[in-house]
Amino acid sequence: MAISDAHLLRGRILSFRRRPDGPDDTKAFRYIEDGAVLMASGSIIALGSFNEVLADAPESVPVTDHRPHLITAGFIDPHIHFPQAQVIASWADQLLDWLNDYTFPAEIRFADKAHGERIAKGFFDALIGHGTTTAVAYCSSHPNSVDAYFEEAGRRGMRMIGGKTMMDRGAPEALCDTAQSSYDESKALLEKWRGRGRALYAITPRFAITSTPAQLEAAGALLSEHPDCHLQTHLSENPNEIAYTKELYPDAPDYLGVYESYGLLGPKSLFGHCIHLEPREKTRMAETGSVAVFCPTSNLFLGSGLFDKAGLEGQGIRTAIATDVGGGTNYSLLRTLDEGFKILQLQRQRLHPLETFYWATLGNAEALSLSDKIGNLEPGSEADVIVLNARATQAMALRMETVETLAEELFVLQTLGDDRAVAETYVAGNAQKGSGR
Amino acid sequence: MAISDAHLLRGRILSFRRRPDGPDDTKAFRYIEDGAVLMASGSIIALGSFNEVLADAPESVPVTDHRPHLITAGFIDPHIHFPQAQVIASWADQLLDWLNDYTFPAEIRFADKAHGERIAKGFFDALIGHGTTTAVAYCSSHPNSVDAYFEEAGRRGMRMIGGKTMMDRGAPEALCDTAQSSYDESKALLEKWRGRGRALYAITPRFAITSTPAQLEAAGALLSEHPDCHLQTHLSENPNEIAYTKELYPDAPDYLGVYESYGLLGPKSLFGHCIHLEPREKTRMAETGSVAVFCPTSNLFLGSGLFDKAGLEGQGIRTAIATDVGGGTNYSLLRTLDEGFKILQLQRQRLHPLETFYWATLGNAEALSLSDKIGNLEPGSEADVIVLNARATQAMALRMETVETLAEELFVLQTLGDDRAVAETYVAGNAQKGSGR
Numbered sequence: 001m002a003i004s005d006a007h008l009l010r011g012r013i014l015s016f017r018r019r020p021d022g023p024d025d026t027k028a029f030r031y032i033e034d035g036a037v038l039m040a041s042g043s044i045i046a047l048g049s050f051n052e053v054l055a056d057a058p059e060s061v062p063v064t065d066h067r068p069h070l071i072t073a074g075f076i077d078p079h080i081h082f083p084q085a086q087v088i089a090s091w092a093d094q095l096l097d098w099l100n101d102y103t104f105p106a107e108i109r110f111a112d113k114a115h116g117e118r119i120a121k122g123f124f125d126a127l128i129g130h131g132t133t134t135a136v137a138y139c140s141s142h143p144n145s146v147d148a149y150f151e152e153a154g155r156r157g158m159r160m161i162g163g164k165t166m167m168d169r170g171a172p173e174a175l176c177d178t179a180q181s182s183y184d185e186s187k188a189l190l191e192k193w194r195g196r197g198r199a200l201y202a203i204t205p206r207f208a209i210t211s212t213p214a215q216l217e218a219a220g221a222l223l224s225e226h227p228d229c230h231l232q233t234h235l236s237e238n239p240n241e242i243a244y245t246k247e248l249y250p251d252a253p254d255y256l257g258v259y260e261s262y263g264l265l266g267p268k269s270l271f272g273h274c275i276h277l278e279p280r281e282k283t284r285m286a287e288t289g290s291v292a293v294f295c296p297t298s299n300l301f302l303g304s305g306l307f308d309k310a311g312l313e314g315q316g317i318r319t320a321i322a323t324d325v326g327g328g329t330n331y332s333l334l335r336t337l338d339e340g341f342k343i344l345q346l347q348r349q350r351l352h353p354l355e356t357f358y359w360a361t362l363g364n365a366e367a368l369s370l371s372d373k374i375g376n377l378e379p380g381s382e383a384d385v386i387v388l389n390a391r392a393t394q395a396m397a398l399r400m401e402t403v404e405t406l407a408e409e410l411f412v413l414q415t416l417g418d419d420r421a422v423a424e425t426y427v428a429g430n431a432q433k434g435s436g437r
Numbered sequence: 438m439a440i441s442d443a444h445l446l447r448g449r450i451l452s453f454r455r456r457p458d459g460p461d462d463t464k465a466f467r468y469i470e471d472g473a474v475l476m477a478s479g480s481i482i483a484l485g486s487f488n489e490v491l492a493d494a495p496e497s498v499p500v501t502d503h504r505p506h507l508i509t510a511g512f513i514d515p516h517i518h519f520p521q522a523q524v525i526a527s528w529a530d531q532l533l534d535w536l537n538d539y540t541f542p543a544e545i546r547f548a549d550k551a552h553g554e555r556i557a558k559g560f561f562d563a564l565i566g567h568g569t570t571t572a573v574a575y576c577s578s579h580p581n582s583v584d585a586y587f588e589e590a591g592r593r594g595m596r597m598i599g600g601k602t603m604m605d606r607g608a609p610e611a612l613c614d615t616a617q618s619s620y621d622e623s624k625a626l627l628e629k630w631r632g633r634g635r636a637l638y639a640i641t642p643r644f645a646i647t648s649t650p651a652q653l654e655a656a657g658a659l660l661s662e663h664p665d666c667h668l669q670t671h672l673s674e675n676p677n678e679i680a681y682t683k684e685l686y687p688d689a690p691d692y693l694g695v696y697e698s699y700g701l702l703g704p705k706s707l708f709g710h711c712i713h714l715e716p717r718e719k720t721r722m723a724e725t726g727s728v729a730v731f732c733p734t735s736n737l738f739l740g741s742g743l744f745d746k747a748g749l750e751g752q753g754i755r756t757a758i759a760t761d762v763g764g765g766t767n768y769s770l771l772r773t774l775d776e777g778f779k780i781l782q783l784q785r786q787r788l789h790p791l792e793t794f795y796w797a798t799l800g801n802a803e804a805l806s807l808s809d810k811i812g813n814l815e816p817g818s819e820a821d822v823i824v825l826n827a828r829a830t831q832a833m834a835l836r837m838e839t840v841e842t843l844a845e846e847l848f849v850l851q852t853l854g855d856d857r858a859v860a861e862t863y864v865a866g867n868a869q870k871g872s873g874r
Binding site: 085086088089090091093106119122123125126129300301302303305306329330331338339341342343345346347348350352353393394395398399401402407408411412414415416418419 | 522523525526527528530543556559560562563566737738739740742743766767768775776778779780782783784785787789790830831832835836838839844845848849851852853855856
């Protein structure tokens with residue numbers, strides 16, 4: 001083999017094959033104590049024990065030794081708001097007040113391309129710093145913001161998904177488009193960006209409250225014309241939101257029924273929150289393969305309620321877990337897993353750390369129908385890799401003295417870890433934080 | 438004035454006078470944009486504008502300029518477990534399993550004085566690193582652990598409260614004392630430690646499940662003989678715990694009634710958790726001035742339930758907020774305030790950041806009946822001071838660009854901050870993290 005940009009990472013390797021079926025399901029993942037990942041041309045070429053991978057690697061391949069840290073796939077964040085980097089941690093009441101008081105004013109500023117470009121730098125720095133290598137973001141309703149988002153993603157070589165927020169009512173005029181302009185602009189943007197580098201496009205009606213029936217119809221038309229695109233929106237987050245949606249769409253059988261009637265359900269459709277679903281909605285989510293996206297820090301911060309993971313998955317609904325910055329309070333999937341664990345604890349649903357780490361990596365990749373590309377370290381996957389240090393802080397190091405198993409270590413990372421625990425983030429094989437190469 | 442160890446801190450000053458009665462109650466605190474605190478001999482000598490304080494200060498007093506950071510009183514943590522520094526982030530189910538599987542085995546190791554001394558160093562480093570200058574800790578049942586705790590506190594000059602855990606049943610033999618030995622040992626320890634330097638003693642029966650009636654009677658005797666001591670125990674954390682307590686004490690009217698019948702209620706009595714209180718219990722808590730201690734990260738982590746702050750305070754019950762490490766998941770009062778805010782949001786109790794910062798400082802001091810000594814920066818108070826940096830991380834700095842008010846800044850600190858936001862911790866006037874002097 002002679003690939004000029006090959007690079008070998010040595011360390012303890014964790015890569016999931018599928019969802020662990022309980023704590024003893026060791027076949028669901030690979031764990032290699034002295035392991036290696038060989039990357040080249042943006043992809044993973046080999047994975048295995050250090051000696052084996054080195055033996056098959058190009059001669060004098062550069063080796064970065066990350067021992068004793070843990071090497072795993074980059075985190076995936078399937079629900080985040082790019083224009084809310086400066087909204088995070090605003091003193092909010094519930095959802096609708098929070099939108100009007102903080103979020104809409106902040107999003108208006110993204111009409112200015114230069115503002116979007118500047119915030120994009122900080123936003124992507126935050127993702128990388130927290131070990132997130134793929135995210136699915138709402139941009140603002142301004143095409144400028146979508147361009148700023150994908151230009152920055154392209155500069156960093158990241159597999160990012162995003163789209164222009166479609167909203168033609170219920171928001172300040174400066175944020176509103178029309179059904180027709182939202183169709184035209186979204187179409188132009190998706191044709192411009194999807195497939196350019198690693199970019200993918202998500203058709204993005206914010207939620208039923210800020211879209212007229214005509215706009216949701218336009219979103220449905222876009223989706224049927226571009227089945228390679230994702231669709232993202234919000235569903236059943238807050239009781240007031242649900243009640244208002246039913247007022248606006250009195251003929252719909254329920255909240256999901258609004259989206260359903262415009263053809264927005266399906267295996268590439270991502271529905272943020274899904275906290276207060278009615279039985280019919282659950283049935284249709286499952287039947288259509290639609291994805292329920294759990295946003296723990298946001299759901300607690302806005303007092304939205306408790307996501308019923310076991311109940312939803314028990315009915316066959318696909319799930320993902322996400323930060324929802326800026327309703328969410330942290331860019332870190334580790335912090336998100338911790339608060340997700342806590343929300344489930346309140347409902348007597350006890351989540352094992354092997355399952356949570358699966359969820360934040362391969363699980364989220366499966367929810368995005370991208371597990372052939374991202375979410376694990378198998379050869380052929382794209383080389384989005386993170387290096388986790390479970391002794392990153394003094395409190396963690398003190399705790400780690402008594403840790404004996406991988407599962408315990410993962411739980412320390414989840415419970416005590418934050419961006420400091422992300423020692424390195426590789427995007428398409430390139431170190432972003434500085435320790436590699 | 439000529440005090441040889443005088444030291445002046447310059448920065449933005451926040452010091453509470455009393456609990457803010459809503460966000461507009463600006464008389465509840467002092468906020469000085471270009472302010473100063475003058476410290477000497479372990480106490481605060483003056484507080485005011487920089488120019489005024491400097492004019493009255495000793496000539497050539499050393500000045501540490503902490504601008505643009507915020508200077509406030511050190512955090513107070515009224516419920517924490519010293520022997521659980523290596524239990525934090527253990528994959529727990531509910532309370533009683535967590536005790537048996539993780540906590541008791543860890544506590545057994547504190548029979549060894551050297552182990553306690555070693556962990557004490559890490560534990561106190563964690564407190565200082567997170568800006569906590571006073572804590573009320575459960576030590577293990579071994580007098581050795583109490584000595585290790587107070588010796589380390591003494592070396593650092595900290596006002597710390599703690600006590601030997603009394604437990605004579607329901608735990609491994611290596612942790613159990615007897616009613617008589619727990620009385621004798623507690624008495625010897627409190628006579629040794631209370632008032633030595635800044636140490637205060639808390640009589641510490643763990644909870645009703647691990648104490649026989651005879652031991653609770655001994656605790657009550659100790660408390661009545663030593664009314665200068667605090668009392669700390671656990672109350673109404675978990676449904677299984679409550680049910681088992683009622684089995685063990687079938688004649689008690691309720692859980693609190695157990696403690697009540699042994700004289701353990703009163704204004705210096707700290708009851709951890711108080712989540713599922715019955716009406717009679719609330720009435721007696723209020724009537725006796727007993728304190729309900731809210732432990733948000735612990736209550737979520739163990740799925741214990743939601744603390745009803747408004748309900749308890751509405752009935753006149755005194756409250757405090759604490760980390761409860763290692764059932765709690767973070768030493769940081771900032772992280773604790775964030776999760777506390779979230780628990781209250783779930784109950785539609787919306788807490789203003791001025792109130793949360795009051796709670797973690799002067800509020801907790803009042804709950805400990807120590808507001809004449811700690812919890813604010815008024816002249817005469819002990820010089821336990823922290824310096825907070827709301828731009829400590831990249832995500833915080835990005836958010837802070839749009840922050841205009843003190844309340845917004847506090848909310849950013851609470852929501853996004855952690856130990857990195859604690860730029861300096863002064864204990865009795867002495868810088869502990871290295872930036873001062």
